[in-house]
Amino acid sequence: MTRDSLVSVLRAQGHRATRPRLAVHDALSAASGHLTAEQVAARVDGEVNLATVYRALSVLQEVGLVHSVRLGDHGSLSWELTHPDDHAHLVCRVCGDVDHHVGNAVEQLKDHLLSGHGFEATGVELVVTGVCVSCGADADGAPVPGAGATK
Amino acid sequence: MTRDSLVSVLRAQGHRATRPRLAVHDALSAASGHLTAEQVAARVDGEVNLATVYRALSVLQEVGLVHSVRLGDHGSLSWELTHPDDHAHLVCRVCGDVDHHVGNAVEQLKDHLLSGHGFEATGVELVVTGVCVSCGADADGAPVPGAGATK
DNA sequence: GTGGCTGCAAACATTTTGCATAACT
DNA sequence: AGTTATGCAAAATGTTTGCAGCCAC
Numbered sequence: 001m002t003r004d005s006l007v008s009v010l011r012a013q014g015h016r017a018t019r020p021r022l023a024v025h026d027a028l029s030a031a032s033g034h035l036t037a038e039q040v041a042a043r044v045d046g047e048v049n050l051a052t053v054y055r056a057l058s059v060l061q062e063v064g065l066v067h068s069v070r071l072g073d074h075g076s077l078s079w080e081l082t083h084p085d086d087h088a089h090l091v092c093r094v095c096g097d098v099d100h101h102v103g104n105a106v107e108q109l110k111d112h113l114l115s116g117h118g119f120e121a122t123g124v125e126l127v128v129t130g131v132c133v134s135c136g137a138d139a140d141g142a143p144v145p146g147a148g149a150t151k
Numbered sequence: 152m153t154r155d156s157l158v159s160v161l162r163a164q165g166h167r168a169t170r171p172r173l174a175v176h177d178a179l180s181a182a183s184g185h186l187t188a189e190q191v192a193a194r195v196d197g198e199v200n201l202a203t204v205y206r207a208l209s210v211l212q213e214v215g216l217v218h219s220v221r222l223g224d225h226g227s228l229s230w231e232l233t234h235p236d237d238h239a240h241l242v243c244r245v246c247g248d249v250d251h252h253v254g255n256a257v258e259q260l261k262d263h264l265l266s267g268h269g270f271e272a273t274g275v276e277l278v279v280t281g282v283c284v285s286c287g288a289d290a291d292g293a294p295v296p297g298a299g300a301t302k
Numbered sequence: 303g304t305g306g307c308t309g310c311a312a313a314c315a316t317t318t319t320g321c322a323t324a325a326c327t
Numbered sequence: 328a329g330t331t332a333t334g335c336a337a338a339a340t341g342t343t344t345g346c347a348g349c350c351a352c
Contacts, residue, residue: 016326018332037317049334054317056332070221075342076316088260090270101268105260109239109279112256118284119241119250127276128260133269167351169307188342200309205342226317227341 001029001081006065013063020048024056025081028066034078034089034098069125071098086110088126094135101128152180152232157216164214171199175207176232179217185229185240185249220276222249237261239277245286252279 006025007017015021027043028035035043037057041050048056057079060066068077072091086106090099110121157176158168166172178194179186186194188208192201199207208230211217219228223242237257241250257275264270 011327016331018326020333051318051335052333059332090264090272092270093273099270101264101270103263105263109256109277112254113241113252113279113281117252118287119243119252119279119281120287121241121279121281122244123280125276125278125280126260128264128270128272129274129276130264130270130272136269136271162352165306167306169351171308202310202343203308206307 001065009063009065010059015059015063018056020044020052021056021059023048024053025060025065028079028081033100034069034071034080036076036078038076040079069127071127072096072129086124086126088128090132091127091129092132092135093129094131097132099132152176152216160214160216161210166210166214169207171195171203172207172210174199175204176211176216179230179232185220185222185231187225187227187229189227191230220278222278223247223280237275237277239279241283242278242280243283243286244280245282248283250283 003022006022010017010021023044024040027040031039031043037050037053040057041048041053044053057066057068061068061079065082066079067082068079069089071078071089083100083102085102088101088103088106090101091097092099106124106126110124113119113121154173157173161168161172174195175191178191182190182194188201188204191208192199192204195204208217208219212219212230216233217230218233219230220240222229222240234251234253236253239252239254239256241252242248243250257277261272261275264272
């Protein structure tokens with residue numbers, strides 16, 4: 001998304017294109033992954049207040065540019081740019097890495113729920129905890145030394 | 152689960168079968184659905200301190216009798232008795248009801264991730280937000296009057 | 303009897319909010 | 328210029344923890 005279209009999207013929905021909002025969007029864009037509000041604040045170091053980060057994320061979510069998801073057990077929300085495709089989050093409990101699994105599994109599920117059960121799914125939040133390929137290869141069951149991601 | 156086996160499970164793993172723990176388990180059992188820690192505390196009115204409810208839920212989770220899930224946007228965890236089957240949570244954003252969808256969708260997903268991507272899924276948290284059958288029938292898109300579940 | 307458990311209150315972490323000032327349009 | 332958004336600090340929320348006394352074992 002270009003800077004211009006970002007500005008347009010905000011204005012089109014009655015919001016102003018302010019420095020904090022653009023900076024927050026930039027941070028998420030650069031991260032190409034998930035960030036908590038605090039991590040976002042850290043990446044725009046000193047330039048945006050944490051409370052403003054929350055408000056900016058809220059506005060960006062309102063206009064559909066970002067969305068939040070709860071990953072793992074730490075009490076904070078993670079945020080990411082909204083993707084065109086639904087996707088699952090694969091959280092490795094060994095190394096802590098979060099992978100995006102883009103596939104048709106979510107689509108299939110939505111279809112199944114609608115046709116089979118009349119439930120019209122709009123938002124699907126799918127968080128899978130497990131062991132990723134590299135960690136599963138290293139040690140089967142035993143955590144990798146020095147990669148404490150579990151709490 | 153009988154009272155006796157509940158006591159056994161706790162003792163078998165080195166925990167005591169105390170009044171608060173049994174009461175918390177009872178509350179979840181009677182609710183046959185999800186309760187937040189605060190709701191659990193309310194249902195054992197005056198008998199168990201909220202902090203103890205948290206500790207009891209923690210112990211019950213440790214021994215595998217209950218587990219937690221984040222439903223919707225309210226910031227608190229919901230707890231339920233552990234089911235033998237994986238299941239999706241269908242949250243209706245009109246009436247706020249939470250339905251359990253037990254199916255093989257989750258199993259299929261786990262298989263797919265393991266065989267196709269080498270990701271060994273252990274925990275799957277699937278929360279689907281949408282419009283349930285009854286609400287979808289009443290009004291297509293327009294919320295049912297007086298049933299404010301969205302925020 | 304002893305060690306784990308409870309209740310209370312206080313700490314903690316995350317997110318939200320009130321208000322004066324600054325910045326976008 | 329007019330209003331919306333920001334920064335700061337303080338409040339609100341949900342959860343965890345320290346400690347003295349209690350209860351299950």
